[in-house]
Amino acid sequence: MFSLQGKSAVITGGGSGIGRAIGQLFAKQGATVHVVELNAEAAAETVGLIEQTGGQSHAHHLDISQQTQVVEVFQHIGQVDILVNNAGIAHVGNAENTTEADFERVYQVNVKGAYNCLFAALPLMKRRGQGVILNMASIAAVVGITDRFAYSMSKGAIYAMTLSVARDYLAAGIRCNSISPARVHTPFVDGFIAKNYAGQEAEIFDKLSRSQPIGRMGKPEEVAALALYLCSDEAGFVTGCDYPLDGGFIKLNN
Template sequence: MKTIVVTGGASGIGLAITERFAKDGHDVIFLDYHQENGKLLEQKLQKLGLSTQFIHVNVSDKKEVEKAFSLIPNTLDVLVNNAGISHIGNLESTSEQDFDSVFQVNVKGVFLCAQASIPKLKANGGGSIINMCSVAATMGLADRFAYSMTKGAVLSMTLSIAKDYVQDQIRCNCISPGRVHTPFVDGFLAKNYPGQEKEMFEKLAATQPIGRMGRPDEIAGLVSYLASDEASFITGSNFPIDGGFLGLKA
């Protein structure tokens, strides 16, 4: 049994990760900005007898992160930096406010939570940091300028953390999903393509060579493996999980 912290753990991919670790018998502390979602999930999992705790936090706020991690025991084994937001737009259409907003959560949030976790991971004799990256970090995607910038930073931070803390037995890896079917996708389609949701969903799904979007539980499965002792020889690596998007695109 491990003590695991998941940021952005109350919805989407983060929800699947929280549920996977909890159902596998681990002590899971999940952080999220959306207080109502977090409390409902905590109640649901605790009713099932699962060891979970919700902490409301804005990961881009240093004081809030420090307060949250002060509540986390020094037996911390794994940090999953999953919290993130998206943005659609190219260089010209991205405002300074857009740029700053995405940076604050996707880059500063990873920085603050990883930094806060290091003393606890050291105190526990080592552990694992798993960062949620994206295929956008390593290939050009149309109209994803700010988002891609942040995921490139996550990849670089992953490599740097892995290098600096390998002697402390702290492993750091990242995962790069392709398109995954989450409520965000459904909301995006409803907002931008009203009445065409089914058609556009199929079009987006077809961009993966495997012919469909990923499922949140599939991402959670890879996170679970990288957090496990079976992955103790893996650090400083980026794992695409994208239905062949990177490797098989013509």
């Protein structure tokens, strides 16, 4: 079950964390993995890890906010059976103290970046008469979280785009779903805490871990396992759905 043999998968932000875990698992299941990354060194590391275990992978240095670049890279890849829109950045702030520059920066990567990849991938999928898109949303799309104004905006857009694409491309044989993780322990999270809560790292990490009713943060491998299911043929009847992977955050925080 869950074989991806013969599939070509593009994973944005595949150089670390959730994206790397997805890339490694997809390659293990037989997919050729295309790691799209702004950080060329991180992309190369992921490719190296995949190749060490006998998988096939290619790195693509790319700024997903630049549509011309995105289209060129996707055209070069040619066959795109699976697109995982995973790349994203975070921001701390409310509607008053979020600067226009910060708001624009989050929008450019999280929203426009995902749109650019959809714009580039969908014609390639239509040509093949099939395709699977998985967008990485967040619990912040559906739950109010303190001081996450711009980030919540961007993930709400991802959630809505998932539904729109799923509806528009039914006849083309293209499925589109999203995953909404709560806090997942990645290098991104460690860097985020260090940057925004210097000197309080241990305290904030514990607080964020306990905010999930299950009592801990998620693991990248747990997100990857759900991503594999949603992108496999076994999920052929699933489209237009969002999957909270949240340790009970949405329904059990009472």
